Amino acid sequence: MRVTDQSIEKTVSIVLRTGVVISGLIVLLGGIYFLVRHGREPANYHVFKAQAYAGHYIVNILRGVWSLQGRSIIQLGVLCLIATPIVRVIVSLIGLSLERDRTYVLITSIVLLILLYSLISGAAGAT
Amino acid sequence: MNTIEFTGVVLIASVLAGFVGSLTGLGGGVIVTPVLTLFLRVDLRYAIGASLISVIATSSGAAAAYVRDGFSNIRIGMFLEIATTLGALFGAYLGAHVPTGALSIIFGIVLLQAAWQSVHEHKGNKPALPPDPAAERLKLNGDYYAEGKSEHYSAHRIKTGFGLMFGAGTLSGLLGIGSGSLKVIAMDQAMQLPFKVSTATSNFMIGVTAAASASVYLSRGYVNPAIVMPVMLGVLCGSTVGARFLPRLPVTVLRRIFAVVVAIIGFQMMFEGIRGHH
Numbered sequence: 502m503r504v505t506d507q508s509i510e511k512t513v514s515i516v517l518r519t520g521v522v523i524s525g526l527i528v529l530l531g532g533i534y535f536l537v538r539h540g541r542e543p544a545n546y547h548v549f550k551a552q553a554y555a556g557h558y559i560v561n562i563l564r565g566v567w568s569l570q571g572r573s574i575i576q577l578g579v580l581c582l583i584a585t586p587i588v589r590v591i592v593s594l595i596g597l598s599l600e601r602d603r604t605y606v607l608i609t610s611i612v613l614l615i616l617l618y619s620l621i622s623g624a625a626g627a628t
Numbered sequence: 629m630n631t632i633e634f635t636g637v638v639l640i641a642s643v644l645a646g647f648v649g650s651l652t653g654l655g656g657g658v659i660v661t662p663v664l665t666l667f668l669r670v671d672l673r674y675a676i677g678a679s680l681i682s683v684i685a686t687s688s689g690a691a692a693a694y695v696r697d698g699f700s701n702i703r704i705g706m707f708l709e710i711a712t713t714l715g716a717l718f719g720a721y722l723g724a725h726v727p728t729g730a731l732s733i734i735f736g737i738v739l740l741q742a743a744w745q746s747v748h749e750h751k752g753n754k755p756a757l758p759p760d761p762a763a764e765r766l767k768l769n770g771d772y773y774a775e776g777k778s779e780h781y782s783a784h785r786i787k788t789g790f791g792l793m794f795g796a797g798t799l800s801g802l803l804g805i806g807s808g809s810l811k812v813i814a815m816d817q818a819m820q821l822p823f824k825v826s827t828a829t830s831n832f833m834i835g836v837t838a839a840a841s842a843s844v845y846l847s848r849g850y851v852n853p854a855i856v857m858p859v860m861l862g863v864l865c866g867s868t869v870g871a872r873f874l875p876r877l878p879v880t881v882l883r884r885i886f887a888v889v890v891a892i893i894g895f896q897m898m899f900e901g902i903r904g905h906h
Contacts, residue, residue, distance in 0.1 A: 583839050
């Protein structure tokens, strides 16, 4: 298979669309379920309540999804959304290495490394 | 206000945020944050978490169409992402040693100036710059569809653009803000890229920068599912619609929308700086 810039663009576009549709559907389902159960309760978000997620964030979410908690289903969708741009970088890296574009394999690898470093270390504190 | 009403209000504001954010390359935070904090009295930390998710949603929602239609230049995006992500790390490191209040005010003034310049000094007659050999080597030149036909463009002043992007990343790390405005300005004014390519490429990039810092906000509990749910769904709808509008909108209109939004961010920054909340 010949890999061109056009095919990389097409694949990246499909990856982004898939990520958006999957995460959107999960959040929609979780959201409807959440509103059916808690929609009549007062909305009060004036006070910040830090939840103890430390270290077990993903495990907690999966446990919540398993016990059908609307909030956890929403959070699963949010995680899928956050993963979308990261998967996009990985997919372009694969495409560029198939295209044998050495300069951009290097550039994309650097971006991916910085990205993973910030994700794991939690160093970059901003958007 | 009960939860259903709250969800409805946030959903409507978020559709608008996604629409404007995808057209300007600035993300949806500009609208989402003030609506949540000023109008709905949500704690700032929840608003920051929602704003982060709105940026990723705007970026991913619109980028699929922008990449397919050739508005987002993947290579320019990847190349400049090195500068912004390194800058963000550097800014987060500097954070403790720099008076962010003063910086915030200066940044606000810079943005107001940039907003003015974006409309007034740019009437389509760009000064003819010599082609940058680095753009050729890095394959940063490209084609996009303008008014039904394919048009070629080249990137200029690569070093200046890269430097500005590092600055944009550093500021976002220091001030905790989206750096979309500086990204668009660097690509539009320094690198002389077509305006739609600048906003769409910025839109493409902000998702990665935001995703990089997501773990911090998730682990601190800033991302409240009940608030993020309408934000994410609304922004995804708004940005999908925005991406369909971009090819048809005249650049002058787009520049005007951009200038207004950047001016609002500028005032917000100055206000934050004076109030000293950073």
